[in-house]
Amino acid sequence: MRIALLGAGHIGQTIARLLGDSGDYQVTVVDRNAAALARCAGQGVITQVVDTEDRAALAAVLRGQQAVVNALPYHLAITAAHLALEAGCHYFDLTEDIAATKEIMRIAEGAKTAFMPQCGLAPGxxxxxxxxxxxxxxxxxxxxxxxxxxxxxxxxxxxxxxxxxxxxxxxxxxxxxxxxxxxxxxxxxxxxxxxxxxxxxxxxxxxxxxxxxxxxxxxxxxxxxxxxxxxxxxxxxxxxxxxxxxxxxxxxxxxxxxxxxxxxxxxxxxxxxxxxxxxxxxxxxxxxxxxxxxxxxxxxxxGHPLSAIQITTAAGICAAVDLFREGKLPQRGFIRQEQVELPAFLANRFGSAYQQSRQVESIG
Known part of the structure; x- marks a missing residue:
């Protein structure tokens, strides 16, 4: 599956490694920061320096991709979703912004591709x-x-x-x-x-x-x-x-x-x-x-130290993409997080990061 990953920050770098190492995804990581992209090198991914706030430049990158995974700041979510629709790509993001999610829900109405925002920890x-x-x-x-x-x-x-x-x-x-x-x-x-x-x-x-x-x-x-x-x-x-x-x-x-x-x-x-x-x-x-x-x-x-927030956020969105690729989620329109079955998520190779965590013994 060909994926354009937007954003090479701490979370983006973790997503790139997880998807790139899996062997099932051809990942192109896009960011305006060349130094951040350099940290993705050697992870089985393609990197491309692009001004992510330049709508035309971003649109050009999405042509020929099958899905967009958006790990950019929340204020760019609506633009990225519109561009995914125009390019005929499926769309996944990490936004917690309520207004952005409502607009993405509107964008997804009648779309032939899938739109699944809020794929991180919370929401997610x-x-x-x-x-x-x-x-x-x-x-x-x-x-x-x-x-x-x-x-x-x-x-x-x-x-x-x-x-x-x-x-x-x-x-x-x-x-x-x-x-x-x-x-x-x-x-x-x-x-x-x-x-x-x-x-x-x-x-x-x-x-x-x-x-x-x-x-x-x-x-x-x-x-x-x-x-x-x-x-x-x-x-x-x-x-x-x-x-x-x-x-x-x-x-x-x-x-x-x-x-x-x-x-x-x-x-x-x-x-x-x-x-x-x-x-x-x-x-x-x-x-x-x-x-x-x-x-x-x-x-x-x-080798690859990861913070807990990197692990949990990247696991959320990678599991969503993986379950979608396997046909375990709707293939078009707006997808809510609660449409994901918890057992399927925890059994997923990426979602298992939560399964391997420690269950709290007591709460007071």
Whole structure:
């Protein structure tokens, strides 16, 4: 399968290696950064320096490809999806942006090719898990989805290191958050809904952020009483972000905040991803709860060290592409994450990264 992979950042490089090494994909990696592309060399892929914000140049690259895998910043998702439609390519991306997803859904109407956004960790895998658990209930009460990509060794006041895109991070902290409350679809405020919990003896906080639910609100509306998604951080992070975005009004100058974070907050490869889903409802006349809880750790091998967020995000989109190639997903139109069967995902050669993770023994 011929694939144009847009973006050669940390996630793009991991996607390139996974797909390139599999032997089933001919991958052309496209980026404006020659140095980033050089890091993809030797991974069985073709590299091409292209200005990814130049619509005509990007369109030229897509001609003759069968699929587009978009690992560019979220604000380029709509453009990339339009170009995929024009080129007759299937389309997959990692966006968490709600507006972009709704536009891609519109683009996919009547298309002869498939469009599957939100193929990462959250949205992505978290929605697959939640929908799988929900299907086993006769009636649903509460679906709670919690995900965190955290430094294993936090040292600063925010108790955070950059583990993925700063653009995506600030975007999810600033936009309204879809949820279902008492059966009604609502927009909750970001950074609100603070709660605390412990996992394996470590204390965490969780709060509303945008985009993690994917399309689950539409899928489960009328079927569930409460449905929400919250991002997990170490205690104290939310208050400091609220101070920066609200009190200092940096929500209105996000580029300044992003610049400060890039200059002052080191990236880390030593991270951990938490996945924590609880679903409650009625089964055979009894009120029951099902829980899915995992920790995925960074791979510190000398040859190709990978952060936990690289592993989980790349595994999500590569598994989606692989299941699609195998005919296990619809072959045209808009594809929701919850259309992926969890057992098929975990059995997939890429999705098995989640299967190999450590199941959390206790939650308090």
């Amino acid at each position: 895998f978290i929605g697959i898990v939640a929908h799988h658990l929900a299907k086993s209930f006769d009636s649903l009460q509460d679906v709670k989805m919690r995900v965190g990509a955290l430094p294993a060794f936090p040292t600063n006041a925010l108790k955070y290191n950059l583990t993925w895109s700063v653009d995506g991070l600030i975007n999810e902290y600033c936009h309204p958050c879809e949820a279902i409350f008492d059966g009604q679809l609502i927009n909750a405020l970001p950074l609100e809904g603070l709660e605390h919990f412990s996992l394996d003896g470590t204390e965490y906080e969780a709060f509303n952020t945008s985009g993690g639910l994917g399309t689950l609100c539409e899928t489960l509306q009328g079927k569930v009483r409460n449905l929400d998604y919250k991002t997990v951080r170490y205690p104290g992070h939310r208050d400091l972000m609220q101070f920066l975005l609200g009190d200092l009004q940096l929500k209105g100058d996000q580029e300044l905040l992003k610049g400060v974070m890039r200059r002052s907050m080191p990236a880390t490869m030593q991270d951990v991803v938490l996945v924590f889903v609880t679903v409650s409802g009625m089964k055979n006349g009894a009120l029951l709860q099902e829980v899915f809880a995992r920790k995925i750790f960074a791979d510190r091998s000398e």
